[in-house]
Amino acid sequence: MMEDPPDVESLVSGLVSENDAARKYAVFKLQGMLSDPSFADAFIQGDGLLALRQAVLETTGNTQAYAFGSLDALLELDMGWEALDGPIIEKAVSLAVSHPLVNTVRNALTLLVLVVSRPLTGARRESNEASGFRAIKPALDSHPEFLECLVQRLSASDHLLCANALQLVNALMRDAVINGGEQEWPKFVRRLQDLGVIGGVGMLMRGDAAGDLSSPLASAILEFQNLTKVLLRKWKEVRVNVELPEHKRALKTIHLLSRPEPYNPPVADDDADGKPPKRHHPEKWRRLGFETESPAWEFDETGYLGMMDVVDYTKRNQDAYHKVLMEQSVQPKEQRCPIARASLSVTVILYEHFQIDEAIELGSAGSEARHMGSRPTDADTAYRPLLLQWGRLHVAALNAFLRIWKVAGAELEDFYKIDEIVRIIVERVVGTASRRTDVSKVEEELRSVTLETARKWQMEGLDDIYADAWGPHLQQVREQLHHESLQFMKEQRVRCLLKGAWFPASMATAGRTGPWRYVRLSHNRRWLHHLEYASKGSNEPALADLIEKIDLDVVTSVDSNVSASEEQQPLMNGDNSSSETLKDSQQHVGSTTTTKITVMGNASKSNTEESVLLELFPQTASEASEWLDGLLMLLNQQPITKDTTSLIDMMVDWGVRLRMLNLRWEDVDWDALDQRVNGVEIEAREVPSREGLDNDYYYAMPEA
Template sequence: MSPSAPPTRRSVLVPTNSVTTKDGITDVADVIKQLCLNLQIQEPYTSFALRDDSEELVTDENLKRMIKQKAHLRLVSAPKLEALDIVEKLTIKEEKSYRLALFSLQRYIREDEFAREFLARDGLQELIQAIMTTHGNMLAYALTTMQNLMELDYGWSGLGEGFIATIVRILSSQNPINVCRPATTILKKLVEADPRSAPGPMVASSSTRAPPAPPHSVYRYGFDCVYEQMSLQRNLLEIVVGRLGSADSIMGLNSMMLINSLLSHATDASWEDLVSELERLNIRKAVVRLMSSHISEDLTSSILDFQANIVRVTYRRKTAPVDPQQDEAALRFVWSSAKLPEIIDSGELYRWRRIGFTSEDIRKEFSEVGALGLDCLINFVKSDPDYFAKVVLEQVNRPIERRCPVVKASNEIVALLAEYWSIFAPGYSTSTEFQPFFLNFTKVHTLVLKFFLRMWNESGAATADFGRVISLARSQVNMALKKESTRQWHEVETAFLESEYRDVRDRQMKELELEDDLLNKVPVRNLRAKLYKESFEFVRQQRIQCLLQGAWFINGIPVASGNAGASREALKRPNRTWRFMRMDKSARYIHYVDAHVKFQVRAGLEDLPERIEVAQIAEIGTGTCIVPSGVHRDADLAGAALTASPLSFSLYSSREGTLADVVASDGSYWADWTDGLNLLRKDGGHVATEETAGFVNALTEIGLKVKLLNLSGEKVEIPSSLVAGPPPPTVDFFYADPGYIWQQA
């Protein structure tokens, strides 16, 4: 047989004890050369490779592990020749060999040597052709191959609009689960393959102009080109949202992750359209339903990611100014629902002042709460138009000093709830639990505003008492919304609609004894928001530094939900007790080594032969495995032997199975790694542990008190608000140079 032609595939069983190494150096090429000589094989040794029973390719990195595990190795065709063979079968398109080639391609495409040869032989075009023309299982094989190829950072930069349109069409059709799973992941990967996500300096936000993609870089797609194709299939988002409740947990997880990626990477041009469409499809209601019914730990992290994305959406609405022209229809709806006539006095129009604003300047009145305030006001009016008209009419018929400023109260309630849920800055969320009430922000706003109006009437408040009644509302919010993840909605309704004024007032007075009124002033709240953002970023960097430093973990035994009480004999014990994990400086891989006993791990990655690609981590599940019997455990790990450890976590891939199941030695390491990995995610990050959230909040409060010492120590009075002076009567003025004035003095 000529050297240029691929040899007939061999599958020669190689006893592990026949594999020897020279001077302790493992070199797969030398091993294969030795085997070819012993077996008297005539073809060049470069035409062969070694694989184990699971078809894993033996490399210099994993050869030692294979030998230690006494794996059964087989001598087979080299990946380059396998690539030639598969490309040829894809080109011929004979049905049986075509199906087999697509099936094998799913596994082999992950191997660098195979992938490079496959791509060099124009295999990518054959794969794209298969995706566009096949169906059923063959389409599933082709899509899974593309999904695995996209885990590499090369080779798929040539995918065009036609390919993206095909993936969108596949997802929009009623295809089987095994087709929709990889198609959803492919679309998510395309959204994230934005020039801003390319290795190198990070770009601050999606609104910043993206740098041009380097030649042949896979980071050349992104949100805009994907959403353009999605917009042509208007039912796609509806289908994806519908699949959140799929009985197949992986399908639901992939759909949740796609939605998170879209929200995280949306650009200014399409952001409004995407959010509006998701709101129309009741995405929040679908996620709240998942919170109460989900049975898989896989979804927990993605749900928290979604909450963090909604924090970003809410903050953006809160900081978006209200434009009287663009929002004319909404403002006209509010005014017409009030059913009041306009009044013109001395040539001055009285409209918005009649329902509670202090001026007719809409931009100014909504300056603190932006479009979010208008959204909440509209929802309040729509929830009961007759009630709104009745309340407004009652206030108008009262003396001016006794009137309740209804719309001003609405905006104050929005600001109060934004503070309660820490809507301080985009992309920062320290919530470690599900927040179904936060996802119903406007609904909660309506309840609190009705509570405010009731307290106003029951307390006989006057205009000067506005701040006092807002304080009552703040106290009630803190009480009614606590333990949000476990509280029922009817309990919240009861707390706001049926509570007695005297009970609320008595509780608030007790709270005031322990509370500093200074901390509730607007300038101090704004300072807290700034310090919160700085503290969050500081803790985030600290967590990532812990990943770079590395740590020892116990290899845990994964326990499926509901099987935590299974007998230990039914659970598979790990081959080695301990695992050391460390992330490399590029943040692309987690390198690790398994061992029977702990040892001193040197700096760098030389002692860590195995690795996990961070991009493959779809979810970080917590409380997922138990500690094997006989392992020396610290006090934090002691407990029921057959129950999942609270210090355990699993790294889930986007497909079946986990990449790692480990137990931390204490709560600090557990928080470092679970939050560190969550905050690395490209589809948005969140804090998942109380320890990290506590650090952020503690740093914020300490920083705030240190800042205030300079003021309170000097007895400086901090105003609740600043009133801007009147504008200059003309533009005939200039600003003097302070240095010049000082010299003249």
């Protein structure tokens, strides 16, 4: 028989009871029943708030945890706020710092999240009621270690406790951005970062506990990720102003860490207006990679985010920074890589790669969480832990920029070409990293990517652009070219058979003195003539002398151990009818005498029993490819050797490229085209004029 739920009067009596068991029973029942708005309203009308507040402040252990849980349930219904005052918040902060009981700390953190996240409505705004961070600041002043303890909770073994701690971190960051003012929120965010919040959240992102995207921990992680994007966007929106002390200090840091040599201006008379000559180097900022001696405007695209990145790079790489500047000082100006300009370029690349502008705007509490309904269902695509390592990624990508510039022998006019290559490198290396990939591995890959590899990726990306632009037409062209290339290779291979060739008569005598067989296809391509000789002749026998012949109509299959590719693949029974596993022809053909092609068929048209009609032992890989694929294509079957298929693919690839020379960029249907390829926006471009140009040009074909 089920127990009837207690009424409000008995629960209130239990809350104020001197009996610990009665109090514990009352708050245990209460925290579940208060999720019902009608019961919560009845509880408040029955003077339950004062009793609940007393239980929160006076009880201990699980009873206190249940009491906090009951108060949390009321606040989540936006009820019972009048019971919340300084002593309650002080108690929650104190417990969150030092209490050993996990469920007590969880419920105390939940209460603080609700307090910080409570929206400031019109009536509360008019009453100047403390909200957000200001509501808990007096309690935090009494516990200066609170934020450090909060960040440490991110590594707790209890996943729900981690989620609650991260929810409070998110709430504090969100409130700092919305209500903290332009000068305060950056300081608060940096303080959290100094305490290790980035490492704590990154560890959660890579862990198994966050794999379930429906869990509270996953929601907290995704909200923190979005907040990180919002902060990056806000830093980008802050305009650089050299009149501000912080911005002025940042520029001074960039200059001083370059270790400038003392500048002694040439001796000269005072200027016409009577002022002494300037004492700073005439290229003070241009030597650092800025375009002018007034660098503030060069941060227009990246804002203060770009300045932070330049400063961070110079601090992390002081020796390398100075060394690069010294190396470039002896080079012609057009060959120097502008470090500052490259740094700002990398900032833009990372900003666009992580799609920072798509971050969800901060509004009322929980707006981000509600938006998460459209989030991915796969943790590996949902989480971007490398986003949290912005500074390290920027440094690594900028070092890659400088290295590629040097290897390519680039000049200033090539800046945008190097920029595009680095953009591709970031897209490939950072974009393909999984959520469990450590940032150190990404840094190593950025250090080791060669210019040749980057250019290969660039060509692949170009192919994707054209494929998206011309879609079905390009596919139709490729299919047509494949058919034409296949017919061309068939004719080439068959011509090899028409020419004829010498083969050892058996495997035992292959490569040695012994009988040889000459094989040749008839002019009408219906008969395969052959004859065995005592030795390999210096001349090619006439077709009329080859009295033994095989009617190709009775050939049923061609077996071989010649490879179709470097990976071992079987010939297709039913099509190519091979019964043996293919071996690597590059390893076997030419270096040994075991390569064999077996022509199978019926002894006559009336005899349906399959038998060996002829065995060939090619001496080179190319000869094996010519005869095996030639015989297969004569039987209207597909070629299988690597040599033949590679040649066909090469002809198709270059055929497509040559066909595309006849297409114009303005032919693209831009309305139908999704103008994003690999995350890079593709804009419609004006085709340059050919006025004054002739047709004297050529195309360099790379080696196959």
